[in-house]
Structure formats: structure tokens, C-alpha cells
Amino acid sequence: MAHLRESYWSTSTTENRQSEIYGPFDATRDRRYVRSLSIYPEDESNPEIDTIPIAPPAAPPVPDKDHPYYRTEYPSEVWQIPREASIEPLELKKPVTVDLLRWSRVSDEPADEGMSGLHEFFFVTTVCMAQLCTQAGLGQTLAIIHVIGSTWGITNPSELSWLIAGYTLTIGTFILVAGRLGDVYGYKRVFLSGFLWSALWACLAGAAGGSAFALVWWPVAYWAFSFTLCIVAIIGYYAIPSAAHEREKPQTFRAWLVELDIPGATAGVSALVLINFAFNQGHISGWNEPCIWEALIVGGVLMCIFIMIECHYAKNPIVPLNALSPQVSLILGAVACGWACFGIWSFYTWQFLQVIRKLSPLLTTGWMSPIAIMGIFASMTTGMVLHKLGPPVAMLISMLAFTAATALIATVPEDQIYWGQTFVGMLVISWGMDMSFPAATLLLSNSVSKKHQGIAASLVATVINYSMSIGIGIGGTVEAQVTRGAVTKERVLSGYRAALLTGVGLAGTGAIICIALIVAAKLPVFIEVQKTRRREAAVMKREKEMATPCYSCRSCRNGGSTTVGSHAGSSVA
Template identity: 30%
Template sequence: MKTEPGLVFEDQRYDDTMDGNNGVTHLYKPPTITQIKEEDTDNTMSGDAIGTEMAAGQLTHSPPSQIRQNLILLLLTLTQLVQIAPLGVGVNSGLAIGQALGADRVQSTWVVASFPLTQGTFVLIGGRLGAIYGHKNILVAGSLIWVIWAALGGYATNLIAVCFFRGLCGIGGGLMTPNIIALIGITFPPGQKRNLGFALFGAMAPVGAAGGGLIGAIVIQLAEWKWAFFLLALVGAVVFGAASIAIQNDAPLDPHGSLDIIGAYLGVGGLILFNFVWNQAPIVGWATGYEIALLIISVAHFVAFAVWESKFAKDPIMPFDIWKMPSFGRLIVTVALAFMSLGIFLWYMSQFMQQIRGDSLITTGLQYLPLTIVGAITPFVAAWLIPRVPAQVIIGLGCLALVIINALLATTRPDLTYWAMCFPAMFVSAFTIDLIVTSAQIVISSTVPMKQQGIAGSLVGTLLGYGLSTGLGFAGTVEVHTFDNGRNLLRGYHSAAYLAIGMAGGALILSALIRIPKNTQEGWHADDADAAERHAAS
């Protein structure tokens, strides 16, 4: 019996032996992964037993048809689009929401920073949870968290509450992101169809963020800001609900594994503390006692995390052997710097439009449309380039685009029209995150073995969300030290943009040191034992 083209079940292959009693063709795990039990099993399954049997490596229904495969890919794409929309709402309307709640301009930065902070941080454990309990199960759990806290955010009555609710919503997004990536990575073997899936996933970052920003701006400008939260929750419930119905259950890759609680605490705790320190510093200043203390504690968490994961953890959240992959470390640092630079550009371009040019929320959202439109196309260009051009070249082009857009932001003036410098910056910005994310996802996914697909997705997802948020903290510190106590906002914005240029320039230099050949792989790696057996069996 043959699998349909491009479809691969996790750690399973077909046994063409038909059961004499019920004619069921079984799927089973190869002996190289799990020793086959000697005792016979009851082949009769009820609907309630499917999840249990899948964990044991058996499944009684046929692989989905080509139409259903396409439907699953579509719904995973839409799930990512909706999941990322709160980021756009924060970028475009964070200042308006903060001011409506009585916060000043600097404090309002937390409205945008709170969502990507927790989204990026909890991606770290989202992939591991997916490996233990099934990627679809964790995707559904994250969807519920996202919808609940997005809705409750509309009932917030102060800045702290709205940021707290957005942060909890981000936790749901953090659980969803790596499992969306993993479901694409384990469903389709390396090749054109997987590249298409990652391209669609990458396209949703600019489309969802910019689109969410525009829709949120319309709602907030014409009604109250809380209705933007209610609308997000409603759309999320519909899209996520459809995805949970259409996507088939997957067998956990590590059903007998466990979550490294100590590692999770050290990693997540360190990331949150470090981000909090830098985003809070522009508000309270570094002279505040707890700032330095928390910075030291966060660094101590990182050191303890590295020691624990590499020396003591039985089931590490981040296996350190993943860093032995070719140029993996340089790639990760490059992507981190790039995302921090991008976060600075998105926030300060929005502030320039609203605070310096005097544009409305809706006008600002419309002016981000070049990013949305071109950004929907660029990931497919990146996916097309991957087998033809070395990955470091593609990522380098994305970093170069970051240098260009931040240079435009750093030198723009309020007397210039939108078309002079803002439009070129928004157009070129579509070639930043899309080229970098799509290339990094495809290369990393094809570099690591199947069992580490979730971890690979977690790393890139963490860098995306966390980089966007943390970069704002660095830039905010530069801004408040250069804007003459709020009397020269433009100088503060320009200074933040120059910091972003430095980050993008550093990423560009590092990208030249990455040595990853053109990715022409079609199918699973031959040295991935379970994937090789699956390929042979199909």
C-alpha cells in the first residue's frame, strides 16, 4: 500500500498485511524506534481509542486525500495569520490604546511588547510539549488560551491589565507557532511541497501583522479599542475551530518523554526577566534598584539553563547537539539580530507617522499595505530561491533590506511626503522578515532530523517573537536618552533607527560567515533511520 505523495505520518510506516478479521491495514513504528511488542493487540478500535492507538503507532483510518491535505495546509496557514494579528494591533494602535487607558507614550510601548514577549518565550517549550502530547493537541490547547485571553483583554481597565491579558494571549500563540511549523515539517518530506508550506507560513507574518494592524486601526478609530480584542477572539474561534476539526491527530514523537520542568523554568524565566528589564528601563531608568538586580538574575538563569540542559536534563527542552549542525549558531545569532532590528523599525515607523506626521490610525494602517501585499509574495520567492541559491545569500539579502529600511527611517523628515521615503521603506520591508524567516525555517527543518522538527521550529519562533519585543527595549533606552526629555521626539526616533541599522549590519556581516550549501533535498535524509524506513516502506 502506498502513501499519497508528500504525506508522511510521524514515526510510522505501512504494513501491507491485512487483518483477517476486519481488513484493516495497520501502521506501525519501525523497530529502530520502538521495539515491537510480542503480544497481540486488539485491532478493533473505537473513535475514543484513536488517540491511544496512535501513540502506540497504530491508526485505522486511511491517509487524507489530496484535497484534505490542501485543506489542512490552508487552515494551518490561516491559523498562523490570525495568531499573529495581535502583534499588528499593538504596533499600529498600541499608543492609542495606552493613551485611552491613561498611559504616557513611553509606557504604551508595553502594549506592543507584551504579546511578542510571551509568544516568543513560550515557543521554547511549545515544541517540546507537542513532541510529548502530540502537535495537534498542543495546537488546540494554545488556540483555546489565545481566544480566551484575547476576549478578556477587551475588559481591561488599565494599562497593566491590558498588557497582562495580551501577554497571556501570547502564551497561546507561543504554544501554537512551533506546532504549526512541526505539523508542516512532519507531514511533508523535504522538497517543493514542504517549501510551499513554509512559504505560506512565512507569508502570514507580514500579512497577519499588517492586516491585523489595519483592521484594528479601523475598529479602534471608529469605535472603542476593546472591540478590536473582541473581534480577534471571534475570528480566532472560527478559524482555530475549523483547523481543530480538519487536522488529523498525530502520534506523539516522544509519548513516554516528559517536560523538563527545571529547564522550562530557567529558560522561560530568564527570557521574561531579561526582556522585562530592558522594556521597563526607558520608563523607570537604570538608576532604579530592581533593574540591575533583575538583569543579573536573568543572566544567572541563562547560565543555569545552559548548564542544566547540557549536563543534567534527561529530556532537555533544547538538546545542545542541535548546535553542532553546520553554521547553526551563526545562523541563530544572525536571525536574532535581524528580528530585533525589524521590531524597532515597525514600532518607530508607526510612531513617526502618527506622532510626527500626524497621520490617523487608519491612514497608518493603509500605509503599511505595501508590506502586506509584497510580503504575501516574497516567501514564495524565497522558497523558489532555496534550492538555487545558498541560504546565506538569501538571508543576507534580507539583512541588507533591514539596513536600507532603517536607514530610510533614520533620515526621513516630516516635511517629506509618504512616497518619498516611507513608501520605499515599507516596500523594501517586505523583503526582510519573509526572506529571513522562510529561508531559516526551510534550512533548519532540512538540517535537523525529524525528531527535532519541533525544536527547530521553536528556536526560529522564539527568535521572531522575542526579538521583536526585546529590540524595543534596547531602542527605548536609546530613545529616552536622546529625545531631550520628550521635546525632540524625532531625534529619539532617528537614534533608535540608527541602533537598528547597527543590528542589521551585524546580522549582514554574520550572514556572510554562514556556510550552508544550496538546499536541493527532496525526501527525507537517508541517515534519519525512521524517516528512511518510512520512505522505503512507502
């Protein structure tokens, strides 16, 4: 385990070769004359010191055990002070305080060395299980949602929708926060903690529904899920390599607030929760209830405060809004529309099959199984589509898949056989899910600077999960307005169809946004091609005129010794 000791700092100037000891090193002090930074050994009486010329690199370096590293009071800035560098004055654009950036080495070998094929297989599989388990938690609740509701005496589908909306709300709200925790405390630690936390609450959810000895009761599903999560966490502990270096942890409460962007995270999370509560509770309590509008208004105000904090006050923003271009808003808008549609499709397709078609949870799951098979095929071909057609076109295809699949379920006759619109809808929806995420991630990565590309996938995942929750709320509002509390089969079916058609409209809006993105990308090229063609046409016309004998003007009428081009722009008649 490497250890970097406490040190005293000194500066050397061109005016005075004497060194002044103090700590930490203040780079603003006599910065016009600062030439070097010296590290004193543990034995301060030893006159030998290690003097290091100051020469910040153009890009943040990768930590390495042979060089000390420093960072400024701005957490996004990391400086390396190499032992061999040209001695040049340090020109500072702003006052900074350079502090020691501590690091520890967990393993004596790099994380990617010595990994066997089997080890790599378990590593990749374990990481992929995070996405699978997230969706499994959603799917298992959807399958038995009415069974759970009957246990607690909840028969209103609008109230049952909170089981799904609340789950996706929690995931979407805390993705960025969890990412920042991983930055500070280590990704492996946060990854495994997430599995264990989910396992704990899955176990508690099962315990809340029945006795531990009721092996044929729905809580068994949650206990089995909890057990699976624990197994994945155990395998991940051994399969996931430990990071070679660990970011410095905040040492003070103020540093903790700045590093984790606690003010911004608090405002953002609170805003998302309140806005989502308004949309998902509005159709249950009624939009005329003051608490709904109060939640919506306060959520909107908090969102404005979040934007202000991230743009102007946060030194290490959890979402670098200043780095996002207007195109990013369109991309995320399309993702939001498509996945809000998918949230509606997921909830109301299950309701249609179980409530209208009277299928059991197990049979409904069987009817849904083609999604997994087609999803594998869609995932394998998405890379080729992205390579051949580009991310904007892939995004458009995914939006059209969301639209078509939802339209098929919205218009399917009540008594139609499974192999009709229902089966086709299951096949089509897979393309929407499996093409939109990678396409949106690539589009977003290409729309931001290189240092902010890492947050692209997090933003897309946040929008996906949050939009599913909001979509369920929007669908529930439409359904409530259509059914008006009626419980007849015809009115309930009409409410389902209205909600699904709302999803069609949302996905269609996403498709329109994708078309706009494609046009915006192609328009400059089209304009340039047209300009080039006009220039070429003008040159060809000029050459043709230069080669055509002139007989029209008086001076050339008899001999025709000149050409039309030679009189271009002249007033000779």
C-alpha cells in the first residue's frame, strides 16, 4: 500500500533564492516570480529537499505512484507537478490554492492485467446484471401488481400505478447522485452497495406481504429477487477489479458539500420528486386539489434553483449545464417522449392482458417473452445500424418502433388471437428500447466536449427512467378523464385505449424531434452542395460564352471575330 506523507511546501523566486516554508502552498503568493515547488522530507532537519519545477500540463494526468499530484480549490482542476520539466514562470488566470491530492493503491497490479477469460466473463456479466436486475424488479411487480393490490385491498388501477411509477422515479432521480458518489468513494464500492441495498428492501417488501413460510405466496418473488441480488453482489466482490487509484475523499464538511454538490443535488432531487408526485397523484386525488398544484409549483421553483446553482454557483456541478448545447435538449426531449410512451405501453399492456383478457400473471409473462428474444436480435443489429445509418436515424427508427408497437396495442380487438397485433407489438417494441439508448448516448456524447462525455450515459439513463414514471402519470390522467370513475368493462377498455393513444402521440413527437435533428445535421451539407453546384454552373456558363462567336453587336456583326464572353458586362450594343 503506497503512502504519501504530509509535507511542507516552499516557493523559490528569481529575486530571492531563500525558501519560505508554509502549508499548504499558496500559488497566488508572489506568483509572478514563482519558479518551483519544493517538498520537504519527513526529517525537516535534512537540508536536502526535492525541488519540483511548476509546469501544469494541458490535460489532467493519470495518477501514478512516481509523481506527486496536486489539485486546485476548484475540484475539476487537477495538476501534475512533474519532477522533470522546463522551468517556466507560472501564469495564473485566477487565484488558486494548490493542495496535496492524496491517493492510495489498492492493488500492486493494474486492474486490467492478469485477468483471465473466465474472470473477464464474470466481470462483464456482473456489470450487465445491474441493468437486468433493474428491469427485473420492474417486471416482477408488473406481473403480480393486481395480486399485491388485493392483499392490501387496493383495486383502483390508478393507485396501483404508483408501484411502478415510484420505482422508476427513484431510479431516475438518483442515478446522477449515485454516479457522483462513485466518483468520490469508488465505483466498485457504490456498485456493490447498490445491490445490497436493493436486496434489503426486496426482502422487506416480501416480509410486508406475508409469512416467511408462505412458499406459494407472492412475497416469494421478492425474496427470490433479494437472494439473487445478494449472489450477484458476492460474485461482483471477486469479479470486479479494484481500481488502481482512488479519488481523494472530502476531509471537511465544506469540502464534502462542494465535492458531492449537495446543494445542487438536494434541489434537483426535490424538484424531480415533487413534479413527479404532482403528475402521478393528480389523477388519483384530482387536479383540483391544492396540494397537487402546490407540489408542481414548488417543484418548478426548485428546478429553477437547481439550474441556477449548476450554472453559476457549483464548483463541481453534478450536471454541467453550461457544457450542454441546445442540441442536447432536443436529444433528451426525444428520449423523454419515447420512453414516456414505453412507460405507458408497459403498464397498460399488462392491464389490458390481465384485466380485459383475464390472463394469469404467469401466462401474461409468457405472452411477453418474445420481447426478450427479439431484444437480443435488436441489440446485435443496433451496432450495424448505428455504423451504416448514424445515431440520428437509429433514434428515428426507435421512435417509430415505440409509436407502432403502442398503436398496435391501442387498437387491438378485445378478442383477437395472440398471434395478431399483440404478438407483432411485442416484436416491434424491442427495437424501440434497444436502439434508443445507445443512439441517444452517442448523440449526446458527440454534442458535448470530450471531458463531459462521461456524463452522457448517466443523463440518458436518468431521462429514460424518469420519463417512464412521468408517462405513467400522464397516461393515468388521460384514463381517469375518460372513465370518470366507471368500472364497466367497456369504459375501462376505453380508458386504456385513450392512455395508449396518448403514448402514440408522445412517441410521434419524439419521431418529429428526430427528423428535426436529421434535417439540422444534413441542412448545412445540403446548402454547401447547392452553393458548389451554383458555382460550377456559373463557371460552365462562362466557359460556354467564351467559346461562342458573337454576331449581335455592330463591331462584331461583320467578322464575328470575338466571343459573347468577351463582351460580358460591357454596354456595347
